[in-house]
Amino acid sequence: MTPELSPALLLRAYAAGIFPMAESADDPDVFWIDPELRGVLPLDRFHLAKRLARTVKSNHFEVRCDTDFSATIRGCAASTEQRPKTWINHEIVALYSALNRQGFAHSVECWRGGVLVGGLYGVALGGVFFGESMFSRERDASKVALTHLVAMLRLGGFILLDVQFVTPHLKRFGAMEIPRAEYHKRLDAALQVKAHFVAGLDGGAAVSVLQSRTLTS
DSSP, X not given: OOTTSOHHHHHHHHHTTXXXXXXXXXXXXXXXXXXXXXXXXXXXXXXXXXXXXXXXXXXXXXXXXXXXXXXXXXXXXXXXXXXXXXXXXXXXXXXXXHHHXXXXXXXXXXXXXXXXXXXXXXXXXXXXXXXXXXXXXXXXXXXXXXXXXXXXXXXXTOOEEEEESOOHHHHTTTOEEEEHHHHHHHHHHHHTSXXXXXXXXXXXXXXXXXXXXXXXX
């Protein structure tokens, strides 16, 4: 890890509204992003489809937090047929693993039969969770992880879920784009909030939290 790029610098960058990426997993260089349009997923308007709600409630996956952050971020970095190229290089893996050890980066993991089959990771700072990446090796695994994440963020008092860019996948859950200036206003307000990353929900509890104030279809 270079002196120029450190966990402390990464936290300062997030607080300023920028985040790092690499061109590919094989590229050793990292560059900073501050997009004109920022993707956010409003926590009070999370769209939970009925079929997904049933899957979450069934506890088909065992959902854990921070039990194997390293495997989760490496799962996100791995290439697949559907996603042959990723932006997570060795430098990013090292940086976020260090933030996890410091208590700032978290993973939400889906396990089945003792095997990690999906999950996501991101950074918690104040009342903001900066979602970084997700992966899935079984149907619905990443969706279940995201559902649990939103429920945990609501319970913990978070007010902003930053997803960086809106994809068709995230749009189905209610993700939207906002201008850079608006994002920075929301970020500044959310950084003043004292929130807590709440773990340990089962599927039924997660769905109950979401269905109390969310859309279903």
